[in-house]
Amino acid sequence: MFQIERPYQPAGDQPDAIKELTKGLNEGEKFQTLLGVTGSGKTFTMANIIQEVQRPTLVLTHNKTLVAQLYGEFKQFFPDNAVEYFVSYYDYYQPEAYMPTSDTYIEKDLAINEELEKLRLRTTTNLLSGRRDILVVASVSCIYGMGNPxxxxxxxxxxxxxxxxxxxxxxxxxxxxxxxxxxxEFSRGTFRVKGDTVDINLPYVDYGYRVTFFGDEIEEIESFEIETGKRIGKMHNAAIFPANMYMAPKHQMSEIIHEIQDEMNAQVDYFKSVGKHIEAQRIKERVNYDMEMI
Known part of the structure; x- marks a missing residue:
């Protein structure tokens, strides 16, 4: 359950705002607006509403800077609950481009922030863990496709x-x-095998799991520190979440590949029909290369 830690009580217009907005949520109101000047305590008011309604909550903002600010504030209000941070994990992203006049292809270039990727994965693991006391502070990147849940x-x-x-x-x-x-290198999202022991570096937390086998039986499960290998504690059960949120169903891979090929052939035929033979050749080369990588 959400339990707010507050060094002070709601004051001024805040109690009325909390009461009215909570009432609207409980009555099924889809849209409500809280207006207030900077420093009037809107975040604190919303934290109190979250405690009142006890529902999983998504806080959506328009840029990463505000996400970081709100994440820090909600983390202070709800230290014992799952307050998560979800933004794009790209530090830098340059999409691929092609200039047919000079037959120049510019490859896609990007840099992924591993810490942000960890926080994104931790968000999805908590969402699927069955917890109800989860609050996700996110940028607009959360509205884009993340794979099949x-x-x-x-x-x-x-x-x-x-x-x-x-x-x-x-x-x-x-x-x-x-x-x-x-x-x-024992990096995030990898595992290593030493005899009957399997060490797993979980990509969504800062510790790992060590699973020890005796024949075909799991003899022991424990958590351990990644850097030192020191045991944290013994466990009777564990859930290992996928290392990436883009899980592709294997039984559908063939169908997906055929759909990509059909779409590619249609685009190649279009380029040829309008006399853009260089573009047709380029897109065919790139798509075939990507399918080989898949």
Whole structure:
């Protein structure tokens, strides 16, 4: 349950605003507006409303700077609840471009912020964990496609001490959930195998899981510090969420590839019909390359 930590009580117009907005939400009002000048306590008022209605909440803002500010404030108001931060994980993004006059292709260039990616994944894991006391502060990036939530949920690996599962089957499940086996650097979203022990570097938190097998049985599950390898605590069960939110259903991959090929062929035919043969050749090369990478 949401439980606000407040060093002071609502004052001035805040109690009436909290009462009226809470009433509107409980009566099913779709749109309500809270007006107030800078410094009038709008965020504090909304925190009180969140505590009153006890519903999972999305706070949507128009830029990353305001997201960071609101995230910090709500984190202070709800220190014991799941306050999450969700923005685009690109520090830099340059889309690919093609200039047919000079036959120049400019490749896509980007830089991903690993810490932001961790926070995005932590948001999705908490949303699917069954918690109700979750508040997500997000920029407009949250409205864009993030993959199929059903497939993401199907990719969750749930294990218990004493489960009968061959080690290799467990490793295959890890790969299917988009984890990579590491022989060197133990980075986020990877796992390493040492005999009957599998260490997993979870991409959405700052610790890992260590799963120990005895034959085809899970003998022990524990959490540990990534940097030192020191054990944090023993666990009876664990849920391992996918390493990436873009889970592609394997049984649909062939169908998806055919749809891409059909769309590519249609675009190539169009370019040829209007005399743009260089563009037709370029898009065919790029799409075929991307499909090979898939």
């Amino acid at each position: 059903t497939e993401y949920e199907n990719g969750i690996i749930r294990i218990n001490t004493g489960d009968k599962i061959p080690r290799n089957s467990f490793l295959h499940a890890m790969v299917n959930s988009l984890y990579s086996r590491s022989q060197g």
